Amino acid sequence: MLIKYQLKRSKKRKTLAIKIKFNQVMVYAPYYLPINVVEDWLSTKQVWIEKHLRNQQNRPVANSILQQQNYVLLGQTYALRFEQHAIKSEVIIDDAIIQIYTSKRVKHTQEKQLKLLMSVVSTRLTQYCEIQASHMANKLGVSFSKVSVKHIRSRWGSCDSKGRLQFNLQLASAPLWVIDYVVAHEVAHLQVMDHSKRFWQIVKRIYPDYLNAEKWLKNKGFELDIFKI
Ligand SMILES: [Zn+2]
Secondary structure: OOOOEEEEEEOOOOOOEEEEEOOEEEEEEEOOOOHHHHHHHHHOOHHHHHHHHHHHHHOOOOOOHHHOOEEEEOOEEEEEEEEEEEOOOEEEEOOOEEEEEEEOOOOOHHHHHHHHHHHHHHHHHHHHHHHHHHHHHHHHOOOOOEEEEEOOOOOOEEEOOOOEEEEEHHHHHOOHHHHHHHHHHHHHHOOOOOOOHHHHHHHHHHOOOHHHHHHHHHHHHHHHOOOOO
16 A cells, blocks of 8 residues: 555444545444555555545645734735733734833743633624624524534534534634634524535525635645644
């Protein structure tokens, strides 16, 4: 087998599956399936795997927020100002500037700056998503239990069976209409959990232009990956 891969076996799994995550090929297999069966199957997928690996490697990467002069937060552009050796570590946001102060006692300045920024951005995005989700849930006559924001690399949002909605922190600098779509998508899951035809009809009802938003995330989503050093 020419392809390097990581094998994950599980007792619950009944079929084989591949996923490509951060340039790594992950193979999911039923617990007792012999390795030669796994590899035979994998060799039939070689062309597909190589194509996807190439695509991931050619994908441009976004710079860290710490290297940027401006940051778009919920549709509004702010200048970023970093100040070290302050009395207190804190973030102050006014109309046009986000100031990130780190105290003299801070040893790892960049880590601290990133943590401070992520915390304020998370608060703002949570508030925004809560408001949007309430409007949309009202329209559908459904309700959710909680909205939270987390820095996840693998998805834009999620909705679980307990009605908890979670959104990716990276969305905070996407255009508002794109954030609204992700909220609409997760709110629609409160009614239908899968991605069936019925699900997309509900999405369309609360967010008619969903195809454009999906396209934006596919083409531009990588630009939002800025919470890193
Ligand atoms: Zn979904």
